[in-house]
Amino acid sequence: MSDVDQAKLDQSLEHAFAQGQLPFCHDKQYRLKYSDRWLCSLSESELQRCPAFKQQCGVAIKPETDSDKGTGVHVASWVGGLAEGLFWILIAGLVVALVAALLRIRISRQSKDEVEDRNSLEPPLGEAPAAAVSGDKDVQRLLDKARRAAERGELGVAIDAAHAAAVQGLSATGHVEVDRDRTNGDYLRDLRKTPPLQQQFKAIVGHVEVAQFGGVTPTRGAFDQVLEQVMSLLRRLAVLSLWLVLVLGALGCGSRKSAEGEEVSPSGLYTLRRLLTDQGAKVHMRVAPLSKLDADVGVLLIYATEVEETERKHVLDWVRDGGSLVLVGNSDLPEAGEVEVSAQNCGHVAERGPNAGLAPLKLAVVGERTLRVTSKPESVVAQHVDATCGGSPYIVTSFLDDGQITFIPERELLSNVSLSVGDNARLVAELLFTPDSTIELVGPWTGDGSQSPVQSLKSAGLLPVMAQLLGLALLLAVRQGTSFGKRRDVHTLERRAFADHVRAVASNYARGNAGRLAAANYGLLLVDQLRERTCPGQRPTLLQLAAVVARRVRRPETEIVQLLVEAKTAFDDQIDGQGINHKLIRELEQLSLQAGGVS
Amino acid sequence: MNIEQASQALQRVAGEVGRVLIGQDELVEQVLIGLLARGHVLLEGVPGLGKTLLVKALGQTLGLSFRRIQFTPDLMPSDVTGSSVYNAKLSEFNFIPGPIFAQLVLADEVNRAPAKTQSSLLEAMQDRSVSSDGVTRSLPKPFLVIATQNPVESQGTYPLPEAQLDRFLLKLEIGYPGKAGELLLLKNYVAGFDSNKLEGFGQVLNEAQVLAMQDAVTQVRVADEILEYITNIVEKSRSHPAVALGASPRASIGLLAVSRAQALLRGRDFVVPDDVKSHAHGVLRHRLLLQPDAELEGTSPDACVDAILREVPVPKTVA
Numbered sequence: 077m078s079d080v081d082q083a084k085l086d087q088s089l090e091h092a093f094a095q096g097q098l099p100f101c102h103d104k105q106y107r108l109k110y111s112d113r114w115l116c117s118l119s120e121s122e123l124q125r126c127p128a129f130k131q132q133c134g135v136a137i138k139p140e141t142d143s144d145k146g147t148g149v150h151v152a153s154w155v156g157g158l159a160e161g162l163f164w165i166l167i168a169g170l171v172v173a174l175v176a177a178l179l180r181i182r183i184s185r186q187s188k189d190e191v192e193d194r195n196s197l198e199p200p201l202g203e204a205p206a207a208a209v210s211g212d213k214d215v216q217r218l219l220d221k222a223r224r225a226a227e228r229g230e231l232g233v234a235i236d237a238a239h240a241a242a243v244q245g246l247s248a249t250g251h252v253e254v255d256r257d258r259t260n261g262d263y264l265r266d267l268r269k270t271p272p273l274q275q276q277f278k279a280i281v282g283h284v285e286v287a288q289f290g291g292v293t294p295t296r297g298a299f300d301q302v303l304e305q306v307m308s309l310l311r312r313l314a315v316l317s318l319w320l321v322l323v324l325g326a327l328g329c330g331s332r333k334s335a336e337g338e339e340v341s342p343s344g345l346y347t348l349r350r351l352l353t354d355q356g357a358k359v360h361m362r363v364a365p366l367s368k369l370d371a372d373v374g375v376l377l378i379y380a381t382e383v384e385e386t387e388r389k390h391v392l393d394w395v396r397d398g399g400s401l402v403l404v405g406n407s408d409l410p411e412a413g414e415v416e417v418s419a420q421n422c423g424h425v426a427e428r429g430p431n432a433g434l435a436p437l438k439l440a441v442v443g444e445r446t447l448r449v450t451s452k453p454e455s456v457v458a459q460h461v462d463a464t465c466g467g468s469p470y471i472v473t474s475f476l477d478d479g480q481i482t483f484i485p486e487r488e489l490l491s492n493v494s495l496s497v498g499d500n501a502r503l504v505a506e507l508l509f510t511p512d513s514t515i516e517l518v519g520p521w522t523g524d525g526s527q528s529p530v531q532s533l534k535s536a537g538l539l540p541v542m543a544q545l546l547g548l549a550l551l552l553a554v555r556q557g558t559s560f561g562k563r564r565d566v567h568t569l570e571r572r573a574f575a576d577h578v579r580a581v582a583s584n585y586a587r588g589n590a591g592r593l594a595a596a597n598y599g600l601l602l603v604d605q606l607r608e609r610t611c612p613g614q615r616p617t618l619l620q621l622a623a624v625v626a627r628r629v630r631r632p633e634t635e636i637v638q639l640l641v642e643a644k645t646a647f648d649d650q651i652d653g654q655g656i657n658h659k660l661i662r663e664l665e666q667l668s669l670q671a672g673g674v675s
Numbered sequence: 676m677n678i679e680q681a682s683q684a685l686q687r688v689a690g691e692v693g694r695v696l697i698g699q700d701e702l703v704e705q706v707l708i709g710l711l712a713r714g715h716v717l718l719e720g721v722p723g724l725g726k727t728l729l730v731k732a733l734g735q736t737l738g739l740s741f742r743r744i745q746f747t748p749d750l751m752p753s754d755v756t757g758s759s760v761y762n763a764k765l766s767e768f769n770f771i772p773g774p775i776f777a778q779l780v781l782a783d784e785v786n787r788a789p790a791k792t793q794s795s796l797l798e799a800m801q802d803r804s805v806s807s808d809g810v811t812r813s814l815p816k817p818f819l820v821i822a823t824q825n826p827v828e829s830q831g832t833y834p835l836p837e838a839q840l841d842r843f844l845l846k847l848e849i850g851y852p853g854k855a856g857e858l859l860l861l862k863n864y865v866a867g868f869d870s871n872k873l874e875g876f877g878q879v880l881n882e883a884q885v886l887a888m889q890d891a892v893t894q895v896r897v898a899d900e901i902l903e904y905i906t907n908i909v910e911k912s913r914s915h916p917a918v919a920l921g922a923s924p925r926a927s928i929g930l931l932a933v934s935r936a937q938a939l940l941r942g943r944d945f946v947v948p949d950d951v952k953s954h955a956h957g958v959l960r961h962r963l964l965l966q967p968d969a970e971l972e973g974t975s976p977d978a979c980v981d982a983i984l985r986e987v988p989v990p991k992t993v994a
Contacts, residue, residue: 240993256988261949288991289898290945580967587970588834 080355080505088354092347093125093496100342101126101496112342113137114442115488117424121440121497129342129493155530163529213254215245215310222303231294232287235302239284242277242306249313250552260285276309342493345379345517348508351501355509362516369394374513380405380487381519388412395479402508405487413474413481414451414459422446422466428503429464437499441465445485447472463503471507482507595661596647602664603643609672618644629670639663678895681888682942685711688879692732695876696725697863698856705847705957706733706821708940710885711892712932714844715800715820717785717961724849726823730781738881739817742777744796746788752795756805770807775799778815778882782822786832796820797839817885837920837964844929845954846961888939895935896945900990905930905951907987912963917979920964930958948989956980 093101100106106128108116116133124130212218222237243263246252251273252266260281267274283302287294339346349359362376366387369376376391376399383391383406392412395401403413421443428437446468449459462471462482473482488494495501508515521535533539585594607616610624618640625640626633643664646657676684685707692703702718706729709716718726727743734741744755757773774780775796782796799805800820804813822843824835840846852860880888905927913921934950941950960976969979988994 236991243993254994256992256994257985258994259949259952259989260947261953285947286945289901289947291896291898576971577967580971584967584970589832
């Protein structure tokens with residue numbers, strides 16, 4: 077046990093339990109968690125530094141539902157592996173993209189600067205230099221370009237550049253989509269949902285278009301006006317962006333509150349850390365595994381967590397070499413110190429001692445567990461009882477070679493609420509404080525870190541931030557699209573089956589209500605075919621044709637004459653006809669087949 | 676009348692017509708542009724969208740004479756243009772002008788009449804005069820034909836051939852007015868509005884002012900970049916793989932005219948690229964003859980115009 081500065085300790089306690097530090101301490105409306113109900117036995121203690129705690133214990137504490145716990149999402153192990161892979165791919169991709177972007181910017185800036193310098197040094201004779209604003213997306217560079225051009229007296233170029241800066245600024249903040257086929261009217265229509273921006277941009281466009289297409293020679297005054305309007309627009313965009321970042325940041329910070337909430341809850345360790353820090357100790361929450369302990373670690377406090385078999389040996393070796401281990405609410409290592417935890421109710425009051433050299437201290441404890449010394453006569457392990465409860469050892473220190481292990485059976489002793497009652501804070505400070513050394517807290521947070529990036533993000537309270545970023549990325553993807561997803565071969569020419577062409581032609585005729593025309597043409601084609609097949613190379617009259625066909629198909633000539641005359645009359649005058657004579661067409665087809673086949 | 680005054684007057688006309696033709700502000704504006712550009716307009720839309728009301732209201736607001744011709748399969752060319760009737764008392768033929776002799780003519784369901792009758796109308800539209808019995812008679816000025824056709828019904832219709840469609844400066848598609856517009860329209864009717872009675876409907880302009888505005892359109896400045904932009908669009912329509920027959924030079928002239936008219940309507944004395952782009956569909960959609968393959972794939976002329984516009988960079992682009 078070390079001596080602690082009582083004045084410092086009191087001051088530290090005063091600050092730790094001051095209004096606004098620990099919510100449960102003064103807020104009577106604070107709702108205790110179901111898992112904290114055991115701590116209510118401490119509310120009976122005479123010395124209470126948290127006035128509201130007793131009242132909170134008087135309210136019935138109900139078990140929490142899953143939604144109350146807000147423990148987040150259960151993550152399957154394979155998701156963790158996948159997420160880890162994606163995480164590193166993402167990091168690698170980002171690094172490559174960053175390097176590529178930096179190189180591109182550098183190259184582009186060099187080449188553009190060279191071009192600009194050349195333009196400024198060698199202005200073309202006879203005509204103003206062309207506006208080199210196309211493709212440049214850097215708002216600041218465009219503004220610089222505008223100012224430089226204005227200084228050179230190239231006011232048209234200057235106005236073009238200022239206009240481009242405004243458009244690119246709007247594009248960078250996702251208000252408009254810039255493309256080479258888009259007009260100022262399109263950008264204004266994009267801004268329909270943000271009327272103030274639309275008005276500002278409309279005013280800019282009005283001046284710019286006069287200079288670009290109005291045949292008016294731009295003046296310095298016109299440029300200054302455009303530039304002022306562009307700057308005003310860009311300032312507004314900057315404010316909007318800042319606001320967005322702040323809102324996102326605030327939403328992200330909000331999620332940290334729950335993590336901090338655990339620390340300042342009645343069962344949290346905020347007070348313990350503060351007491352020890354105020355005394356001058358360095359307190360670390362140990363995240364690294366226990367397989368290797370640094371030389372500067374003075375006290376290792378294992379708080380309510382199991383130590384893996386492989387790590388136990390390291391820890392015990394470290395103790396034997398002079399380390400000081402404190403086991404709190406732990407049932408793993410007691411046999412090494414020849415003590416064991418006993419589930420014996422000892423009441424709610426413990427006392428320091430027996431130790432004649434130290435002032436008596438009265439502790440308020442949960443009292444559900446005590447310790448039992450199991451040392452055998454031949455044992456070389458020396459033991460010292462630091463506190464007793466109901467006559468049983470409550471805190472015991474076992475000395476192993478050059479080091480020592482202090483056993484505390486109940487983790488509640490180190491909780492915020494426990495340190496606010498009785499002399500608990502003083503005893504704990506004396507037990508744990510070692511001048512000029514580091515105290516490492518080992519708990520559920522210690523080990524080999526998170527199993528997956530998702531868990532890691534969750535532990536760090538970054539899941540909401542990542543979710544927001546992902547949401548933002550999705551929104552951008554939806555709005556801007558992905559270049560690799562765009563179809564570029566919209567009008568690829570493909571060879572089609574002949575039947576497709578026939579259908580397409582028929583479909584065209586049908587859509588144009590020209591079915592009658594098509595049928596009539598087909599009918600005339602059939603008559604021509606009959607003529608070609610029966611009288612090749614000649615131009616016979618209908619009567620001559622009928623005579624030849626009748627002979628060939630062996631049908632009465634009058635019948636054929638009647639058919640051909642009907643066909644000729646119907647198809648020649650098809651525009652005023654009343655409908656398609658399908659029967660006539662079928663008869664002609666039949667006749668053509670009989671006379672030599674339809675080709 | 677200067678540009679600003681003209682623009683304000685036209686906005687007043689649009690506002691006045693918009694009072695009775697609810698939810699069709701864009702259509703009203705486009706028809707006005709057609710009038711200013713001395714063109715004719717083909718409206719395509721299902722029945723009951725207020726096409727007749729539009730023309731009637733426009734005529735009243737502009738102080739122009741208005742006639743409506745309902746096209747039917749038995750309509751004869753002389754029913755449109757007019758005919759000479761023998762006057763027994765004077766022993767001579769007197770010409771009785773047809774309904775085409777009006778400043779605003781609504782040719783309702785133009786595709787229901789046979790080709791001969793359609794041709795008589797379209798020739799009059801092109802020449803702005805009617806020839807009968809060897810005498811050529813000029814049509815009144817200004818002269819605007821608004822023809823309508825129903826896109827759904829095809830039985831008993833005679834679709835206009837491409838060459839005749841080319842006579843129309845703009846082909847506009849009328850959509851439904853939207854829920855809010857329709858609600859307002861019903862409220863108007865509940866308040867006692869009768870589309871057959873437009874008494875008290877304000878006349879904003881007169882014939883001379885309309886003619887002055889048509890002249891003012893020709894004074895609107897067009898930069899060389901804009902001319903090149905129009906040329907590029909029309910040129911691209913001829914080489915587009917989905918188009919069998921692209922837009923004619925008449926389309927270029929039409930696009931230029933409507934762009935100037937829009938500039939005037941917006942109160943500008945110069946054309947900007949947006950004036951051209953925003954009317955490309957109206958001017959080109961009925962002038963493109965698609966490839967059978969494209970038809971088979973369900974490509975529409977509007978989709979082709981979209982593709983063409985995407986491929987042509989606008990002048991002074993920042994991208």
